[in-house]
Amino acid sequence: MSALKGNQAVPLFLPHFNLQKYNTLAVPALARHFVSVKNDNELREALVFARAENLSLLLLGGGSNIVLRDDFPGLVIHIKSHGREVVAENDEFVWLKVAAGENWHQLVEYSLDNALYGLENLSLIPGSVGAAPIQNIGAYGVELKDLIEELSALNIRSGLSVTFTNESCQFGYRDSIFKQALKDQYVITSVTLRLRKHPQLNLVYPALRAAFTDVPDTDITPQQVSAAVIGxxxxxxxxxxxxxxxxxxxxxxxxxxxxxxxxxxxxxxIVSYPAAANQVKLAAGWLIDQAGWRGKEVGGAAVHSQQALVLTNPFKLPGLVVLELAASIKQSVYEQFGITLEMEPRIYP
Ligand SMILES: Cc1cc2nc3c(=O)[nH]c(=O)nc-3n(C[C@H](O)[C@H](O)[C@H](O)COP(=O)(O)OP(=O)(O)OC[C@H]3O[C@@H](n4cnc5c(N)ncnc54)[C@H](O)[C@@H]3O)c2cc1C
Known part of the structure; x- marks a missing residue:
């Protein structure tokens, strides 16, 4: 959404904007102001507006990892930049730079269509490319940190563009520097991935391996791995x-x-997975299931019957309803196992 000022398109700031279609929990919260930005210039204008009006910020991609507790009293900046570009290649790899507003799964499909490999295990993860480094998305034995070369980000205070190497992002399990020391300080504007020209499949995850029993590894293609992950x-x-x-x-x-x-x-x-040396990762879904929550509904929010780790909002109620259910689950898991669960999505405001 943009308007014309002289010959120049300027972003349109929309007041009292309903975010229900912009978050996958379908919470009907209002943003005090909302703007879609397609490039760095529009993004800088939005940041100037927020500063002038003294507004807090919510940077929004696909809204698939946020919970809106209430109306958002600031400016929601919806990142809608597009573009993919090969920036380097050698015999083994292609470095693909992708704009933050691109859809993640469409990128996975694009990579497979263009014989670029490595993203297949991350098929069908909702959301945008720009949000992917925030929590170092991961699935089926692969994390973004295994594939990212560097990213570009705009400093919210100065408006200057900075490059972060893979190492400087300090990736961890569903974690990065952008959730820690640099929380709320940068807008990621593009991500450069290092993709393989020749497939190197990762089938360590048992459910994925089980999809290929009796098939020799040499006969399995990345496209088949992607299809299995999707299934x-x-x-x-x-x-x-x-x-x-x-x-x-x-x-x-x-x-x-x-x-x-x-x-x-x-x-x-108890269900567990290997983690770093001397550490074990527990299956939170198993703990929640054992505490008796699978399939339960409280106040209209529910625990998914196929996977207790997923809370649902079938009646599109305010986020508080889901957060209350989450708090009850957290308490009963603590009482039964002495384990404190940590929420994965971020709560706003
Ligand atoms: C059905 C389902 C399955 C999922 N499966 C997985 C999974 O397998 N693995 C996994 O890791 N995650 C999974 N997720 C979570 C989610 O898809 C990812 O975290 C995804 O990267 C979020 O992208 P988004 O664009 O929707 O982010 P949003 O929800 O829009 O934003 C999430 C956070 O990132 C910040 N942010 C967004 N864009 C930018 C930017 N450009 N610069 C700076 N900050 C930004 C936001 O401010 C917010 O704090 C799943 C979600 C759903 C609904």
Missing amino acids: IRRAKLPDPAIIPNVGSFFKNPVIDQARFEALKALNPA
């Missing part, structure tokens, strides 16, 4: 367009080995 995700996760949700509501808790052994002695069936 598994569709069977397990509700489509937000039909049942509003934000995917995993909690992170899988990481605990040390000694604590894990003690928990396992009490709960022999």
Whole structure:
């Protein structure tokens, strides 16, 4: 959305804007101001407007990892930039620079159509390219940090563009410097990925491996891996367009080995995954399920019956309803296992 000033398009600031179609939980919250930006100039204008009006900011991609607790009293900047460009290549790799507003899954499809490999395990993750580094998206044994070379970001205070290398993003499990020391300080404007010309498949995740029993690895293509990932995700996760949700509501808790052994002695069936040295990652969905929450509904918000890690908002109610359900789940998991669950989506305002 933009208007003409002289011969120049300027972004249009819309007051009292309903965000229901802009967050996958379908929460009907209002933004005090809303603007869509297509490039760095429009983004800078939006930042100037926010500063002049003393407005807090919400940078919005696909809205698939936020919970709107209430109306947002500031400026929502919807990042809608587009573009993909090969910036370098050698015999093994292609470096693809992608604008922040591009849709993530469409990028995965584009890469496969153009014989560029590495993104197949990350098929069907909702949202934008620019949000992907924020929590280092990951699925089926692959994380964005395995593929990202660098990213460009605009400093919100100075308006200057900065390059962050993979290392300087300080990626961790569903984590990056943009959720920690540099929280709310940068707008990511593009991401450069290092993709392979020759496939190197990652089938370590058991459910994915199970999709290829009796098929020799040499016969499996990245397109088939992508199709298998899509199949598994569709069977397990509700489509937000039909049942509003934000995917995993909690992170899988990481605990040390000694604590894990003690928990396992009490709960022999506990589900876990390997983590860093001397640490174990627990399946938060299993803990929630064991605490009796799977399929339950409270106040209109629900725990998905196929996957207890996913909370849904079938009646498109205010975000507070979902947050109240999340708080009850958190408390009962703590009481039963002594484990404190941490929310994955970010809450606004
Ligand atoms: C059904 C479903 C399945 C999911 N599965 C997975 C999964 O397998 N793995 C996984 O990791 N995640 C998963 N998610 C979570 C989500 O898709 C990802 O976190 C995604 O990267 C969010 O993108 P978005 O554009 O929707 O971000 P938004 O929800 O719009 O924003 C999320 C956060 O990033 C910030 N942000 C957005 N864009 C920018 C930018 N350009 N610059 C700076 N900050 C920005 C926002 O301010 C906000 O804090 C799933 C969600 C759903 C609904």
